[in-house]
Amino acid sequence: MIKVLVAEDMHIVRGALVALLRLESDIEVVAECATGDEILPAAVASAPDVAVIDIDLPRKDGLTAAAEIRERLPSCRTLILTSMGSPGTLRRALSARVNGFLLKDAPADRLANAIRGVVAGRRMIDGELALAAWDSADCPLTARELEVLQLAADGAELAEIATRLFLSAGTVRNYLRSIVTKLGARNRIDAIRIARESGCL
The missing domain is CATH 3.40.50.2300 (Response regulator)
Known part of the structure; x- marks a missing residue:
């Protein structure tokens, strides 16, 4: 059984x-x-x-x-x-x-x-x-970057993302900067949109 x-x-x-x-x-x-x-x-x-x-x-x-x-x-x-x-x-x-x-x-x-x-x-x-x-095209983001972006997409603020992933606020900020750069986005909101449209999220 x-x-x-x-x-x-x-x-x-x-x-x-x-x-x-x-x-x-x-x-x-x-x-x-x-x-x-x-x-x-x-x-x-x-x-x-x-x-x-x-x-x-x-x-x-x-x-x-x-x-x-x-x-x-x-x-x-x-x-x-x-x-x-x-x-x-x-x-x-x-x-x-x-x-x-x-x-x-x-x-x-x-x-x-x-x-x-x-x-x-x-x-x-x-x-x-x-x-x-x-x-689908390969997503340029790492697994950790996807975790950070998913939490941001769910509405979590920087401090909450840091707490949930056991990271410092500075590390989360660096991840978000990297995500925006890799996706060629204007900002975090634009990065979420691009990631969703491309199937990364």
Whole structure:
């Protein structure tokens, strides 16, 4: 039996995911979470084989929670669900070393198959998204620069970015300067726009 944790903040969506997974004879849902900060404690308590995590959760994003699981419970696989199907989002997920990445509008049976795949040690990536990433131009930003820019795009101020990434304010300022330069942007807002349009974010 494959033990699964489901993390999704929208109650109806989470309920539907759990109901679908309970139809599978080899899958057992052992924990449910509505916020990102609930995931690690729930995973430690329930020891799932796979954590199915929405990328965009309140109080802690899904990729951060997945990284925490990888560090504390390396035997637990992580499968990210997203409605944001940009190549940049896939790059962020891969840089976070998740085991799978699936669009929320994928057919229902694909989720169960992706769970089985990551348990078997395979990396499960949505095919259409993988092709889009393959075809897109290489992003000039490093993984750390993408983290900084994503937080800025989410509305975080310099001090908050520094705190969340365990960096000094000066280092964050340097990253933002580098990002603006690499993207040929006028300022931080323009850099966010360029990164989104090019699929980096």
